[in-house]
Amino acid sequence: MDPIANPDLLIQQLKALIANPEVFSTQGTEIIQLSRQAAVALEGPFETFQRLAYSALPLVSARVAQEHNIFQTLVENKDEPTSVAVLAEKTNINPVVLDILLDYLSTQFMVEEVSPQHYKATKLSNILVAPLFIDGVLHFHDNCLPAFNALNYSLAHPTDPRTPFEIGHDSPVDFYTYLESHPIQGAAFHRFMEAQFASLPTWLDVLPFDSEYAASTTPETPTFVDVGGGNGQQCVALQKKYPALQGRIILQDRPAILEKAITPDSVERMPYDYLVEQPVKGARAYYFRQIFHNNNDETCHLILAAHLPALSPSSVILIDDKVLPDAKPATGSVEYTAGLSLAMKAMFNALERREGQWRTLLADAGLEIREIRRYTDFGDSIIVAGRKA
Numbered sequence: 429m430d431p432i433a434n435p436d437l438l439i440q441q442l443k444a445l446i447a448n449p450e451v452f453s454t455q456g457t458e459i460i461q462l463s464r465q466a467a468v469a470l471e472g473p474f475e476t477f478q479r480l481a482y483s484a485l486p487l488v489s490a491r492v493a494q495e496h497n498i499f500q501t502l503v504e505n506k507d508e509p510t511s512v513a514v515l516a517e518k519t520n521i522n523p524v525v526l527d528i529l530l531d532y533l534s535t536q537f538m539v540e541e542v543s544p545q546h547y548k549a550t551k552l553s554n555i556l557v558a559p560l561f562i563d564g565v566l567h568f569h570d571n572c573l574p575a576f577n578a579l580n581y582s583l584a585h586p587t588d589p590r591t592p593f594e595i596g597h598d599s600p601v602d603f604y605t606y607l608e609s610h611p612i613q614g615a616a617f618h619r620f621m622e623a624q625f626a627s628l629p630t631w632l633d634v635l636p637f638d639s640e641y642a643a644s645t646t647p648e649t650p651t652f653v654d655v656g657g658g659n660g661q662q663c664v665a666l667q668k669k670y671p672a673l674q675g676r677i678i679l680q681d682r683p684a685i686l687e688k689a690i691t692p693d694s695v696e697r698m699p700y701d702y703l704v705e706q707p708v709k710g711a712r713a714y715y716f717r718q719i720f721h722n723n724n725d726e727t728c729h730l731i732l733a734a735h736l737p738a739l740s741p742s743s744v745i746l747i748d749d750k751v752l753p754d755a756k757p758a759t760g761s762v763e764y765t766a767g768l769s770l771a772m773k774a775m776f777n778a779l780e781r782r783e784g785q786w787r788t789l790l791a792d793a794g795l796e797i798r799e800i801r802r803y804t805d806f807g808d809s810i811i812v813a814g815r816k817a
């Protein structure tokens with residue numbers, strides 16, 4: 429029998445949760461999912477429309493608040509409320525406009541109005557002053573939002589070869605080339621990419637690289653080639669994990685990216701366009717982290733074809749990317765990965781692939797998947813592939 433609905437009890441419980449969320453944290457994910465579903469179930473057409481109509485504003489108002497150090501000022505003042513007049517002086521934003529902005533931010537719990545025209549920091553203000561989230565908000569606002577905006581036009585004009593990113597930014601070049609002439613957005617993107625994964629497990633936690641791929645190597649052996657390796661953080665992580673690893677460790681990317689690499693001299697830096705034939709032959713591993721999810725199947729085939737001539741019988745291709753399950757979870761799709769896949773479409777005309785899509789992609793390129801090792805709950809995985817036997 430269904431439990432009897434008791435709105436008063438529910439309200440009491442929700443208030444208890446807001447006052448002491450830690451008591452509910454063991455079932456936090458389920459409660460968040462259910463409370464969102466409950467809010468949608470309760471809302472009428474007006475609320476539904478408002479939710480959709482203003483959906484860009486939380487990100488936009490957070491970006492404005494960060495740009496003008498509003499959260500920082502409130503956090504520094506701790507429990508002492510700050511007046512709109514003081515904030516107007518510090519931010520140089522017109523007090524009337526600032527009042528509107530703070531009013532909206534308070535509806536999103538990003539600040540709290542404790543008395544008329546006086547605000548203090550909330551849990552969210554404290555989160556949004558962290559460098560990771562300053563960079564993340566800037567990246568999604570400045571780089572992604574115009575691309576999301578162009579998704580509808582792009583899907584309605586399938587013969588337009590441009591990505592939604594290129595349409596939305598009216599950019600003649602792809603996202604990565606665009607970043608080279610937009611240093612603030614570029615630096616924020618690269619820092620965000622690095623920091624968001626810093627506290628998570630990595631492929632090195634599930635793949636014993638030294639014993640499986642670097643046995644009996646010499647100093648001349650090309651042991652690890654990090655293709656499109658960005659600033660080289662994975663080369664550094666590999667060396668840290670295996671300080672005695674023998675052989676060449678090579679970081680490949682565009683010249684402008686290599687200039688900012690963080691690798692020591694023991695890592696070779698090699699400018700390389702992954703669409704042309706791989707010049708390093710017979711390496712033990714060609715490693716691609718977050719490369720394929722930036723590219724459509726056609727370009728992935730070009731990348732793989734550029735690597736086939738380099739593969740020796742003992743070479744493997746390591747793909748470090750999300751592998752989403754073919755069957756959707758019983759609890760429903762996960763918003764984070766579903767949103768990420770749509771973001772890949774908007775930015776690159778690409779996607780986060782499901783396991784079956786990976787198998788088809790690699791088989792069509794003449795490769796076989798030897799194993800897939802997952803290392804996070806969100807499907808982050810290392811795919812080990814080699815030439816078909």
Ligand SMILES: C[S@@+](CC[C@H](N)C(=O)[O-])C[C@H]1O[C@@H](n2cnc3c(N)ncnc32)[C@H](O)[C@@H]1O
Pocket residue numbers: 604621655656657658659661680681682685700701702703716717718719722
């Ligand atoms: C999402 S980032 C991933 C960087 C790195 N693998 C990591 O996981 O931190 C994609 C990288 O691909 C590089 N890239 C894009 N197009 C490329 C190309 N044609 N040849 C080589 N690298 C390229 C970019 O410069 C960027 O560093």
